Amino acid sequence: MSPPSALARLWAVALLLMLILALLPRAAAAHEYRPAVLTITAVEGEGATAGSYQVNFAPPFDAGRREILAVRPVFPEGCEYAAPTLTCADGLRGTLGVEGLAGQPVDVVVRIEHGPDRVESAVLRASAPQMTVRGDGGGVVWEYLSLGVVHILGGIDHLLFVFGLLLLVGFGRQLLWTVTGFTLAHSVTLALSAMDLVRPQQGPVEAVIALSIVLVAVEVAGERDDRAPSLSHRWPVLVSSSFGLLHGFGFSGALREIGFPAGQLAVPLLSFNLGVELGQLAVLGALWLMWRGLRERERFDTLAPRLRVGAAYAVGALATFWTVDRVVALWQ
Incomplete structure (x- = not known):
């Protein structure tokens, strides 16, 4: 049996941290x-x-x-x-x-x-x-759809995770499946939380969301041609779906605060989720246009791997700061 990859080890730590934080008494998550x-x-x-x-x-x-x-x-x-x-x-x-x-x-x-x-x-x-x-x-559909778009465009951590998935798999069919897995997963937990069936503490959830970005960035930056493909490269949809469950709880925080019109749940919930997806697709579309423009430049094929790794380090550094900041905030 081959030794576990760096992502597998970090993933195990992330899941353990999530469990510990979720079980903390509410007083420990005081500074929010x-x-x-x-x-x-x-x-x-x-x-x-x-x-x-x-x-x-x-x-x-x-x-x-x-x-x-x-x-x-x-x-x-x-x-x-x-x-x-x-x-x-x-x-x-x-x-x-x-x-x-x-x-x-x-x-x-x-x-x-x-x-x-x-x-x-x-x-x-x-x-x-x-x-x-x-x-x-x-109408309810338009209001909650537009609210979903505004929410995702202002959620830089969620967008950076999607950007990390893009760095991991690139543009192509695999990105479609990876983003679809992320979408379906966070839709499930968004619905469960909106219906008050599952309601974890928001502070720990936000901390682990930041950590999920770090893990994806580490995997992108650590990729080597002389190494066997890791689990995240072979099954990126597994990574996106697993962490998508956490991101769904992050989305639900805003939706719970807004609430729903009397006697309505399904329509505003679906509309909000659709708005999130439209905003997400708009960002990916803008990145695709940027990528197409860069491909026309000379030496792009030579510089692309360096730009990819550099972007992964930048994303990982920012997400590491968020992770530390959010974990420390739980104990203040």
Whole structure:
């Protein structure tokens, strides 16, 4: 029997670390920021005042310092707020923002329900603390699909893992199967977590997601022509599927905070997942166009292996920093 590859050994360590972290008491994962959630729901039915909305605002919480962060929603002009009721005579539309996000590493998840199947949603942060409320809301499918696209494009760790898979197998049919395995795997855990059937602690999950990027980068950087192909090169879909299960739990964190329209689960869940995949495919498409352009340059075939290894080292170094930072944060 041949000795285990470096990836196999590191993979075993990763799985052991994941098990240990998952079993840690919740207090050990203390230093985390819980996002704020702003839900605005139109009040309907007999006796309801036109332009009346029910507001539920859960401010962000710094679990490390055990304190609520001082942020507050700012509603559009023409609206009057007397907690928990928001009254907008001409309807809820215009600029909705959040004060106090400057310098804070937190998000504010906003969901506005204008009525059945008319939902608006967004994620506000320090770099983009405002949104424009259209006033009518789009369909559930469009809102959750667009939210999935925005989420994956802002999830640099998930995108770097996909980039690592690209470095591992290159463009071609094998990439299709590898990314498909990743997609199917994270779809399963995303659904399980959204339905509250499985709900691991987010801190340990994020730490192991970073570690998964390190492992793929190590495998790419350690590839040699004089060595037998490792398991990850022979069965990359196994690697992508295994770690895809973890990434699904990462995706589910945002979706749980946003929540679902009353009585609906399947449609927004599928729409969000489709949005994630569309964003992922858009990034791969952009990388493919870049690769096609580079192929036209002289000496590309000579420089390509060096660029590939250099990219793997860069990705691995960044992911190593994330891993250490996220593990240390669990104990602060």
